[in-house]
Amino acid sequence: MTAATARRSRPRTLDLRPALVGWILVFALGSLVWRDALPTFIVIDLIVSVALAIALYVIAPRKQRNTIRRLIIFLMGSVLFSVAVFSGRGNMQPEGLYFGILITVTHPAVIHYALAKIVGPLFFGRVWCGWACWFAALFDQLPFKRSRGRLRGRWGWLRYGHFALSLGLVLLFWFGYDYHDGANGVTGLMWFLIGAGLYVLTGVLLAFILKDNRAFCKYFCPINVPLKLSSSRSLLRLEGDPAKCNDCHACVVVCPMDVQIPQYIADKQRVLSTECTMCISCINVCPKDALKLSFGWDTGAERLRSRKPQTNLDWLRGLKFRRLLPGKHDLSNLP
Numbered sequence: 481m482t483a484a485t486a487r488r489s490r491p492r493t494l495d496l497r498p499a500l501v502g503w504i505l506v507f508a509l510g511s512l513v514w515r516d517a518l519p520t521f522i523v524i525d526l527i528v529s530v531a532l533a534i535a536l537y538v539i540a541p542r543k544q545r546n547t548i549r550r551l552i553i554f555l556m557g558s559v560l561f562s563v564a565v566f567s568g569r570g571n572m573q574p575e576g577l578y579f580g581i582l583i584t585v586t587h588p589a590v591i592h593y594a595l596a597k598i599v600g601p602l603f604f605g606r607v608w609c610g611w612a613c614w615f616a617a618l619f620d621q622l623p624f625k626r627s628r629g630r631l632r633g634r635w636g637w638l639r640y641g642h643f644a645l646s647l648g649l650v651l652l653f654w655f656g657y658d659y660h661d662g663a664n665g666v667t668g669l670m671w672f673l674i675g676a677g678l679y680v681l682t683g684v685l686l687a688f689i690l691k692d693n694r695a696f697c698k699y700f701c702p703i704n705v706p707l708k709l710s711s712s713r714s715l716l717r718l719e720g721d722p723a724k725c726n727d728c729h730a731c732v733v734v735c736p737m738d739v740q741i742p743q744y745i746a747d748k749q750r751v752l753s754t755e756c757t758m759c760i761s762c763i764n765v766c767p768k769d770a771l772k773l774s775f776g777w778d779t780g781a782e783r784l785r786s787r788k789p790q791t792n793l794d795w796l797r798g799l800k801f802r803r804l805l806p807g808k809h810d811l812s813n814l815p
């Protein structure tokens with residue numbers, strides 16, 4: 481096959497630049513016209529954009545959907561972040577949650593975490609992380625879209641350390657210094673913006689150092705603690721069909737969280753990993769239509785046997801394996 485033929489047979493990447501230019505023009509014009517009600521205009525503009533992007537996702541060919549998902553999470557994260565900032569509900573960072581609990585359990589941060597990070601994942605898993613998180617909205621736009629696997633060792637435990645540190649910090653302020661202003665008003669907003677800025681900075685640095693857009697999610701995000709706990713009981717999960725799966729590993733290659741999907745299928749289990757963010761990139765690339773979403777109840781015994789995500793060493797082994805078997809493991813058409 482000549483280089484030109486190979487180029488022609490490769491699927492075309494969706495070019496969203498004209499839509500982006502149009503969106504910026506509409507945004508700039510609208511901001512001028514409705515400058516007296518700018519926050520309301522921004523939120524409405526973003527909500528309409530999310531609706532259009534979801535419609536585009538539904539009608540687009542499967543090979544383009546992972547690109548459109550990145551657009552959706554960017555817009556969705558922007559809507560939610562804008563609402564959180566403009567509504568003046570205070571600090572939505574984990575520290576805001578702890579201050580909020582100490583003030584009143586009906587604090588907006590407590591309600592947000594209860595719904596999005598505890599009750600929601602019991603039904604829909606970590607759909608927040610795949611489609612709505614305002615941090616991942618930025619991380620998913622970085623250049624390292626294909627994960628290279630995980631660092632070996634217990635680096636994932638840093639997330640628990642970070643959780644404990646931020647809880648300890650709030651307790652120290654509250655009980656040690658009698659400081660109660662971390663959740664509400666202008667001070668709460670400052671905590672929120674500075675905390676969010678630090679998360680973004682750390683996430684971008686980690687992504688470039690480890691060449692992995694979701695490195696922050698894998699090693700450092702403390703929000704994983706409630707998310708993993710409640711999503712371990714999620715009713716919605718991926719389910720594979722062992723009769724259709726040919727073990728090609730295309731799903732593992734696109735999985736941003738390194739979930740070992742074929743192993744669950746071989747074990748006749750649904751995908752029980754609490755690392756899964758429900759981004760459904762794997763469904764979109766499966767050449768055999770072997771994956772789908774399903775509602776169900778998994779027993780504790782099944783969960784105990786759940787697989788660890790692949791490490792970066794497994795990824796290298798996988799590369800070697802794929803080179804040895806180029807026909808069976810043809811991954812050239814992945815988006």
Ligand code: SF4
Nearest residue numbers: 609613615616697701
């Ligand atoms: S792990 Fe944390 S940063 Fe990553 S998507 Fe989930 S909430 Fe957002």
Ligand code: SF4
Nearest residue numbers: 725726728729731766
């Ligand atoms: S991409 Fe589909 S066929 Fe290939 S390993 Fe994954 S589930 Fe099986």
Ligand code: SF4
Nearest residue numbers: 735756757759760762
């Ligand atoms: S297993 Fe599939 S849905 Fe879950 S994170 Fe990986 S690619 Fe996304």
